[in-house]
Amino acid sequence: MLGLEDVALHFHFLRQSGRDLPTVQRIVSIPQWANELPLRLTGDEMAQDDTASDLLAWIGSDSVGRPMSDGGVTLCGSCRASRDCRLGVTREWLQDDDVSHFEVTCPRDQEGGPNVAHGGWTAGVMDEMLGHVPLLHDQMTVTATLTVNFKKPVPVERPLVARAWIDKIEGSKWFISGELLLLPTRSVLATATGIWIARDPSHFARHEKWLAEQDAVRVGEGE
Structure with a gap:
């Protein structure tokens, strides 16, 4: 059964996507904070947004009304303050052939071996882009x-591109694959494949509730 917080976040999801409100709105009082969650934010709007650090604002915005960089890259919670993807993704777009395209550069602070990316960066950025x-x-x-195949060392501070596509969708499971390429030769540096699970905007609120329950158990055991 949905709790009030679930209903409120679902209401926000419907509001920002332009859909009609469900019947449940007539029998449940929607809290004021749900009406105040920000819609899609870009550029200077993020810098002016007073709720940038608010957990529920970020939850609501990471679905349809998600915060984006000036290059159209969806930003996670920690990247929102700087308005840039800290992994180095500078552009992303979906083409008519349903293939997603990305422009990315590995930052120097992600260097592992001499002038090459740490393997953790490669895995992280593939997760980011495919996701x-x-x-x-x-x-x-x-x-x-997520399974990553490391084909070649990835040079830092060099222009790279990536492609990602949907292999299939089964219920809530999205099977996605992609590749990271060096410019201008488009040599393959890494490939990845994985499964992503569809979630509604109240997913993170449910996690916070679960985490609080875990903390309560620990306190109860005297740890």
Whole structure:
């Protein structure tokens, strides 16, 4: 059964996507904070947004009305303050062939070996880009599995591009693959495949509730 917080966040999701409100609105009082959650934010709007650090504002915006950089890149909670993707993704877009495209550069502070990216950066940026494929289709998801094949060392501070596409969708599961390429030769540096699970905007609120329950158990055991 949905709690009030679930209903409120779902209401915000419907409001920002332009859909009609459900019948439940007539029997449940929607709290004022749900009406005040920000819609899609870009550029200077993020700098002026007073709720940038508010957890519920970020939850609501990471689905359809998501915060974006000036290059159209969906921003996570920690990247929102700087208005840039800290992993180095500078542009993302969905083409007519349903393939998602990305422009990315590995920052120097992600260097592992001499002048090459740390493997953790490669895995992280592949998770980021493949995970944005559902977002480009207005669906929030979370990562379930990710397999990365490291083909070549990834140079830092060099222009790279990536492609990602949907292999199939089964219920709530999105099967997605992609590749990271070096410019201008388009040599393959890494490939990845994984499964992402569709979630509604109240997903993170449910996690916070679960985490609080875990903390209560720990306190109860005297730890």
